[in-house]
Amino acid sequence: MKHLLKLQDLTREEILSILNLADQLKYERNHGIINDSLKGKKLGMIFQKSSTRTRVSFETGIYELGGYGMFLSSHDLQIGRGEPVEDTARVLSRYLDGIMIRTFAQKEVEDLAKYGSIPVINGLTDYAHPCQVLADLMTIREYKGSFKDLKLTYVGDGNNMANSLIVGAVKLDMEINIACPEGYEPDAQIVKWAHENGNLTITRSVEDAIRAADVLYTDVWASMGMENEKVKREHDFVGYQINSSNIKNAKSDVMVMHCLPAHRGEEITAEVFEAHANEIFDEAENRLHAQKAVMVKLMKK
Ligand code: CP
Numbered sequence: 001m002k003h004l005l006k007l008q009d010l011t012r013e014e015i016l017s018i019l020n021l022a023d024q025l026k027y028e029r030n031h032g033i034i035n036d037s038l039k040g041k042k043l044g045m046i047f048q049k050s051s052t053r054t055r056v057s058f059e060t061g062i063y064e065l066g067g068y069g070m071f072l073s074s075h076d077l078q079i080g081r082g083e084p085v086e087d088t089a090r091v092l093s094r095y096l097d098g099i100m101i102r103t104f105a106q107k108e109v110e111d112l113a114k115y116g117s118i119p120v121i122n123g124l125t126d127y128a129h130p131c132q133v134l135a136d137l138m139t140i141r142e143y144k145g146s147f148k149d150l151k152l153t154y155v156g157d158g159n160n161m162a163n164s165l166i167v168g169a170v171k172l173d174m175e176i177n178i179a180c181p182e183g184y185e186p187d188a189q190i191v192k193w194a195h196e197n198g199n200l201t202i203t204r205s206v207e208d209a210i211r212a213a214d215v216l217y218t219d220v221w222a223s224m225g226m227e228n229e230k231v232k233r234e235h236d237f238v239g240y241q242i243n244s245s246n247i248k249n250a251k252s253d254v255m256v257m258h259c260l261p262a263h264r265g266e267e268i269t270a271e272v273f274e275a276h277a278n279e280i281f282d283e284a285e286n287r288l289h290a291q292k293a294v295m296v297k298l299m300k301k
């Protein structure tokens with residue numbers, strides 16, 4: 001494993017090994033055990049979109065591992081003025097030990113890895129959010145003990161989260177159901193791959209998808225960069241919500257997850273959100289542990 005560009009690139013064993021290390025790092029942190037596996041290592045963090053969790057968890061994570069994180073806003077970098085990614089990649093490779101990037105096009109992340117000579121971590125693109133799903137898998141295993149026989153249901157937009165959740169679920173043998181409106185399906189190639197390799201159902205029926213689910217997941221209707229579609233999407237996604245009425249169809253011990261930020265009253269009601277706040281904020285915390293594990297795997301020589 002040289003980079004974390006998308007979950008498809010990882011084997012099931014590599015994913016499990018990251019989750020195991022994340023559990024260990026969480027235990028160590030909770031018990032005051034210092035782990036400075038990345039002492040002196042430098043991580044550049046390029047952001048072309050806003051972030052609370054990704055930025056703070058990466059910066060905290062590299063610091064706790066003994067390294068240094070550098071926040072690089074694309075507004076201030078020459079990349080924002082058109083310097084090619086292949087040049088940025090080669091320059092940053094001369095200074096740093098790793099790059100985390102949040103941007104729009106997946107190709108930009110792949111090109112950074114192609115032209116640079118240091119590990120690249122995808123901190124969200126329009127296509128994928130692998131760091132989030134590693135934290136999600138860690139959280140699911142914490143609550144459910146294992147992935148065996150679990151049914152994961154995602155309600156909402158077939159976006160970066162849906163794409164990465166499908167891949168994560170298939171790799172770990174969970175059944176995955178997606179309830180989304182017509183025209184908002186996840187990436188066609190991922191869907192094809194999941195049909196061939198796992199147990200994926202895509203439906204228009206939120207009720208069908210939720211029935212007997214062990215894990216319910218949702219995300220915003222309009223992702224970053226889609227602000228101009230907000231009104232249309234508010235119309236198109238009516239009914240694609242997790243609420244106290246449809247959650248009754250899930251298993252009684254269902255866990256509810258959200259990558260955050262959440263829009264109460266849209267993809268999830270405030271009532272359901274607050275009733276499952278423990279899971280949701282454990283999930284947010286686990287970003288830190290999962291990403292520390294990813295950094296150690298990629299950046300420790
Ligand atoms: N879930 C997530 O990636 O949050 P941020 O956008 O705050 O980083």
Ligand code: NVA
Nearest residue numbers: 159219223224259260
């Ligand atoms: N789908 C959302 C996820 C935010 C963490 C977005 O891309 O804005």
